[in-house]
Amino acid sequence: MNKFKNIFILAAGILSFAACKPEFKTPAPNTGAANFSRYIAVGNSLTAGYADGGLYLEGQQNSYPSIIGKQMQQIGGGAFTQPLFTDAQSNGSGYIKLTGFDANGSPITANVTDKLAIRGFVTIPGFGDVTTYTKYSGDINNYGVPGIKLLNITYAPYGNLNGYYERLLPGAAGTNSTTYLDFVTAKSFTFFSNWLGNNDALGYATSGGVGDVLTDKATFASLYTLLISRLTANNQKGVVATIPDVTAIPYFNTVTPALILATVQKSSPSVQAIYINAKSNNDNSNTTYAARPATANDLIVLTFPTSKIGTLVSTVAGMLPYGLTPYSPIENQYVLDNNEVAITKDFVISYNTTIKAVAASKGIAVNDMYTFLNNIKANGLVVDGVSLSSNYITGGLFSLDGVHLTPRGYAVVANQFIKAINTQYGSNIPLANVASYRSVKFP
Amino acid sequence: MRKLLLLMIAFLPVIACAQGFQVNLAGQKQIGMGHTGTGLLQDGASIYFNPGAMAMLPENYIQAGMSPLFFKSAFNPSGTNDVYHNADKLATPFSGYAVFGPKSSWWKLGLGVYTPFGGLTNWGNSWEGKYVLESLDLKAIYFQPTLSIKLADFISIGGGFVYNRASVNLTRAIPLADATGADGQAQLTGNGKGYGWNAGVFIKTEAGITIGIDYRSKVNTTINSGNAIFKVPASVQANFPQPNTFTSGIPLPSTTTLGFGFYPSKQWTLALDANLVGWHVYKALAFDYASNTSTLQDTYSPRLYRDAFSVRGGAEYKAADKFAIRAGGGYASAAAPDGYVTPEVPDANRYYLTGGLGYKIANRLDVDISFEFEHLFSRTQTNIESQLAGTFRSDVYIPGLSLSYHW
Structure with missing residues (x-):
């Protein structure tokens, strides 16, 4: 009978072995030459998490700065707080959703109009009606303001003209006079990301070259220099991104x-x-x-x-x-048209030359989104077994408005920022799991 | 007007199957001795290890064994601190053999049923590689009727016909989110069959060394009319016609083995085996769907496996008439080349250590237990097709038990 007892003991030993799992040694957290204790994000709608033609809670929660902030926390980065809409007003400005496809396979969309955070409308003399949103008064790490141009950052009345900016300011509508540049630099920070400048070209392009004008190249250069010198005034480190080629987005490439x-x-x-x-x-x-x-060039x-x-x-x-x-x-x-495309491209290339030169002069990391998105347009991108492209809806990167990104697109962008930061400063911020972020939702 | 064809929605070819996942668990005595046995006369498992040795077996056998397999694999995506573990699922390779021939006759007949290939992985539906694979359950059961003939006192030959019954159940996420953000899913299930053979020769030399040579042929296994089930949001379901079926073929490779047995004393048996597994036959995995759309195309996924080898050694010590202790080990090379390692088979070079005990419960009844620990070397890979990049680490723990009745 002793033998059976031995067998029993052996079997118990075997089963306990079987509980062992292979282990990995994660590298020691290393922030390198950077300090991530208070990271702030400066930018426009892309930074705010705008998607599907609107700013709403889910988009905010999947903004690329929030993804970067979350990954930074894995190596000791500080809290990252966003001016989120509340759950009761989770649809924010409202947005469009996909409701199906017609017989031709063209998408049908509908506006989401419930649970909005719209406070009202104010008429600004000499400007027009501005939609205002429920105010946010908490801490802010993500300063992304949909619609803002680099051109606007030193314009004191801008807080009265842009409801998304007005929402973050304490003053009543029409009474604000804080420039965006002063606003974002008011509280001390240790690290920044900046992706301003898209709207300086995009506003012109999306209106077919008639509803808006391109920001003058020299003005862009002087404002960008001012912006980065203010952001690095206390030797903060940071990362900036270049402006994508407008022709690389589905907004211009779907209806040909x-x-x-x-x-x-x-x-x-x-x-x-x-x-x-x-x-x-x-x-x-x-x-x-x-x-x-x-x-085909128009x-x-x-x-x-x-x-x-x-x-x-x-x-x-x-x-x-x-x-x-x-x-x-x-x-x-x-x-x-093709002439307007050529003009836009010329301005974007000039802006990007400025961005890279200013970043180099301050030793700041550059995330070259211009090159990255052009590569995706030419070759696509395969990540974690998913084929991504610049195509509308099917490409997986761009949301239903054809300009802004899906959560998966923002995760891809966040990883590009993280790679640029790690390369420049020798840090080891872990990459985000792109597969865990969704693309376009289908009914 | 904004016409949209849901062209090629990231539907990478579905992968496949067994490599690295040759399951060498064909007999408890042999497992205990490091999977050696081609050059030995142990028991009815000769049907698998070397049909040529069967006619030399001193007795007739009916035996059955099972080797529950705990496959512990984990994945660390490159550049992250994330670790994803394969869920605990118990695979149950088994073997059963019957060998019969008149006492001291020149022939024996046998039937073997065993599971030489298989895989059971379940990474779950929330890991980074979910669009490559969620889970795979692949089983191949070989049925092998066998005849062995003793040509002379020192040499015997044998051969058997192999019928393979295979089943596959594979799931993966489809990157089409529904209104709640949840992924779609593809599930491919089916049964297949294939044919092959197994032949060997066994020689007793004058020096007292025994030698076995065995060749198990490749078995082309075909799955016809498997179910292809695609769960996707309703608005895009038309791109994935339902019901749908698929056809696929999986070549299970040949194995050539040379084995030796040494007998330094009455109590000791030493064995040495060398294997060559013809994995080069696994060039690609292709799926042919009965209903195609512009989104759901047939797939062809290169695998480009290369032949793999293993060397094994083992020893048995008969401590008493009723009691035997066994130990062994071996090394096997990976079949999946760099760039083609996939989560359904996180193949890598590996070593294994084994041990076993044999006990005679009754005059004609043996119980054998075995234990194997297998360690796959850590392998960091970027799969060329899926671009899934990271490090796989795997360990396998395999206890086992068999009963043999002999007369």
């Missing part, structure tokens, strides 16, 4: 002239061209426009109401189908 033409030709095979009202030259100061057939905005095509509109030559004749071209605001 060829797609419109092909759709028209299904019912009217004789139609040979789609006409647009296009800039006649690539001189930014010259505003001559003329109708001409669209080519970009149509995602929000173009394609149902307008072919509807009869009044012209000097009588009632003519919209978009199909030189007398009834697709209007300027829907088209970033």
